[in-house]
Amino acid sequence: xxxxxxxxxxxxxxxxxxxxxxxxxxxxxxxxxxxxxxxxxxxxxxxxxxxxxxxxxxxxxxxxxxxxxxxxxxxxxxxxxxxxxxxxxxxxxxxxxxxxxxxxxxxxxxxxxxxxxxxxxxxxxxxxxxxxxxxxxxxxxxxxxxxxxxxxxxxxxxxxxxxxxxxxxxxxxxxxxxxxxxxxxxxxxxxxx
Numbered sequence: 660x661x662x663x664x665x666x667x668x669x670x671x672x673x674x675x676x677x678x679x680x681x682x683x684x685x686x687x688x689x690x691x692x693x694x695x696x697x698x699x700x701x702x703x704x705x706x707x708x709x710x711x712x713x714x715x716x717x718x719x720x721x722x723x724x725x726x727x728x729x730x731x732x733x734x735x736x737x738x739x740x741x742x743x744x745x746x747x748x749x750x751x752x753x754x755x756x757x758x759x760x761x762x763x764x765x766x767x768x769x770x771x772x773x774x775x776x777x778x779x780x781x782x783x784x785x786x787x788x789x790x791x792x793x794x795x796x797x798x799x800x801x802x803x804x805x806x807x808x809x810x811x812x813x814x815x816x817x818x819x820x821x822x823x824x825x826x827x828x829x830x831x832x833x834x835x836x837x838x839x840x841x842x843x844x845x846x847x848x849x850x851x852x
Contacts, residue, residue, distance in 0.1 A: 660808060672768075
């Protein structure tokens with residue numbers, strides 16, 4: 660039985676500026692090195708200046724959002740937040756994000772929107788990033804559910820695979836319609852077991 664639904668932020672609750680940056684790079688850019696640097700930054704292992712310089716060295720381009728994420732430059736998925744509000748009476752709701760700063764709680768989500776989440780786990784606070792299995796286990800622990808009782812919603816397939824590897828259900832987010840269909844199927848399938 661599913662007791663909790665956990666959402667990613669970038670690419671789910673908002674646009675994913677990092678992925679757009681990576682997708683815009685020429686083939687000659689060392690995207691693997693850039694990803695490793697970004698992951699270390701999200702985990703709180705590198706400061707902003709070092710990460711920015713290493714990303715620029717690896718790609719030849721500057722990832723400006725690393726310097727200053729601005730709320731006015733992001734698109735909030737308002738319809739998803741409405742859907743989460745509908746799910747809230749029946750399920751515990753979690754937020755799990757690879758993020759290097761408190762931007763989500765300080766600038767992005769309003770206090771009312773933050774109230775939708777029973778637990779929020781951010782990589783910079785834990786020193787871990789997705790796809791580390793321990794960060795998925797941590798959010799389940801904070802929600803007081805077993806991994807088998809939770810569904811992870813993320814736009815990145817390998818993060819969903821990592822969640823599945825510890826026993827969670829997972830949905831690769833493409834759009835709200837697709838999410839609702841897949842989540843309805845998962846919940847119906849598990850209710851019949």
